[in-house]
Amino acid sequence: MRVDPARLAAYEAVRAVRVDGAYTNLVLPSILRRHGLSGRDAGFVTELVSGSVRGQGLYDAVLTASIDRPLRKVEAAVVDALRLGVHQLLAMRVPPHAALSTTVDLVRSISGPGAAGFANAVLRRVAQHDLDAWITQVADDADPTRRLATATSHPIWVVNELRQSLGGAAEEELEALLRADNEPPRVTLVARPGRVTRDELGGEPTPWSPYGATLAGGDPAAVPAVAEGRAGVQDEGSQLVAHAAATASLDGAPGAAGPDRTWLDLCAGPGGKSALLAGLADAAGARLVAVEKQVHRARLVARNLDGAAGVAGVLAADGVRPPFRPASFDRVLVDAPCTGLGALRRRPEARWRRRPDDLLQLVLLQRALVNSALDLVRPGGVVLYATCSPVVAETAEVVSSLLAQRDDVSLGDLTPVLEPLGMTRVEGSLPGTVQLWPHRHGTDAMFMALLRRH
Known part of the structure; x- marks a missing residue:
């Protein structure tokens, strides 16, 4: 069975993150090149991978509520694929039937027909509710820190550290910070002085740095100055x-x-x-x-x-x-x-x-x-x-x-x-x-x- 190349590339990336300790932003370019993906397809894979990794805590809570066994007893490779499916169903503009069928095909290719049937049943349960409804269900906790950690997909200890870092700011600001952590960053370029000017990069000048520009989208390597090393990608x-x-x-x-x-x-x-x-x-x-x-x-x-x-x-x-x-x-x-x-x-x-x-x-x-x-x-x-x-x-x-x-x-x-x-x-x-x-x-x-x- 032919698996959708974009979903297969996404699976290879999240597996590399889990098994090899890879970093999402570093492992993706080589995987995209190997699968010949660019433009919109590359953007789709990038959001699918980054989003499923970002949302892992919340998505695992959703999967736990949709499975009749502990999640730790499910094959790790299948869990990787299920997280990709959940992200498509709950946080991307992918038609539910497409998210479900492509994920089931992916699971079948990596673990066989039995696992594919299991994935099909689980994802159908997930698709019965939207993201807000799932958050309401799985983040229903009397402890406000646990509730916020689940809803924003952060470990509890990270929430506590960030709360302390904000120095007693209101809980609304803590939540704003945690939600900002989940927003995909825009691609920001830096013009290296003496080698290129910011105006040559295109895009929109950064509000603070006198050297930067942000791109609306696309592959930064397509910018000549980046390809030639006169500019780079830098927050x-x-x-x-x-x-x-x-x-x-x-x-x-x-x-x-x-x-x-x-x-x-x-x-x-x-x-x-x-x-x-x-x-x-x-x-x-x-x-x-x-x-x-x-x-x-x-x-x-x-x-x-x-x-x-x-x-x-x-x-x-x-x-x-x-x-x-x-x-x-x-x-x-x-x-x-x-x-x-x-x-x-x-x-x-x-x-x-x-x-x-x-x-x-x-x-x-x-x-x-x-x-x-x-x-x-x-x-x-x-x-x-x-x-x-x-x-x-x-x-x-x-x-x-x-x-x-x-x-x-x-x-x-x-x-x-x-x-x-x-x-x-x-x-x-x-x-x-x-x-x-x-x-x-x-x-x-x-x-x-x-x-x-x-």
């Missing part, structure tokens, strides 16, 4: 991190800012921010060194920086124990490994992959990386610490801990960097820090803190 929040690292004022001797010639990106992989920083460094008469611990990611950085001016070198090295003399750099960016809970729009699998136990090891690494960066920056220089997570343990608490331990460091004010861009409501929980939000700014939930070395 506006990440563009603002590079902008802040490059433009924050330096402190030097009285009446002078001191040198501003050597910049360092200490956690550079896969190289998107490095590529923007390199262009900004070249415009400022400086040179950028990019460091990435993992060799394969260092190669990605080198590929992103290929042909860029303003690059002094790319090294595969440990940022905690880097091969540089102390006080060698004027600016250092530490875009540290984190839970990624601020980028759930683009990496929906992170909400299911991360665990509360991950926080301790990540926080220890974040502190070590920032300490290393502070040793590498000269007196009067700056370190920009950034995470794509709003979790307090990874943001304000990391910064507060370092300020308490080091008497040669102070917290700078990032407000003068972002205010000229027209941004409002960016203040983090520590004065001078910045916290961006998808529901407020339309960006990933990026955190930034500016640390000055005395």
